[in-house]
Amino acid sequence: MKYTYLALFEVDKENGGYTITLPDFQGAVSEADTLNEAIYNAREVLEIYTIMFEDEGKEFPEPSSFKALASELGSDEDILQAISVDTELVRERERSKVVNKTVTLPSWLVEVGKENKINFSQLLQKAIREELQV
Structure with a gap:
């Protein structure tokens, strides 16, 4: 209203x-x-x-x-x-408020992700949506 x-x-x-x-x-x-x-x-x-x-x-x-x-x-x-x-x-x-969450990842995975310019937050959101089918 x-x-x-x-x-x-x-x-x-x-x-x-x-x-x-x-x-x-x-x-x-x-x-x-x-x-x-x-x-x-x-x-x-x-x-x-x-x-x-x-x-x-x-x-x-x-x-x-x-x-x-x-x-x-x-x-x-x-x-x-x-x-x-x-x-x-x-x-x-x-x-729609964004909330920070801490995740634990192997350091080698973080390094490879950074080298490939992976947006970890965006990727995690996408994976969760797919998992929940929302």
């Missing part, structure tokens, strides 16, 4: 950086040093909350409007930004 909610980026004038909140989700808060990092963090927090709500069967809050949240802007530097996530893509990304 695709979801879009507003994120509030408040400038921390004393320490620099941003405090990020997703007003429609209680407790959805993050911090960042730069605006780019803040946008990334806002998306990540929204991903976590939307996945959690889906998994727990919770009812999603109605997204607030810009007009409704504009009053929460504390200064001219604060930003209200729409953040969108697609939980199907998030779940697919998590399923």
Whole structure:
């Protein structure tokens, strides 16, 4: 599912950086040093909350409007930004996450493999897929 909610980026004038909140989700808060990092963090927090709500069967809050949240802007530097996530893509990304595994091979086999420019990881993946017929 695709979801879009507003994120509030408040400038921390004393320490620099941003405090990020997703007003429609209680407790959805993050911090960042730069605006780019803040946008990334806002998306990540929204991903976590939307996945959690889906998994727990919770009812999603109605997204607030810009007009409704504009009053929460504390200064001219604060930003209200729409953040969108697609939980199907998030779940697919998590399923496709690469995991390191250590394997033990005879040293001579490693040397011959290197000489022949064998990609051990790719070869192992192929062999496992063939073995499992997936």
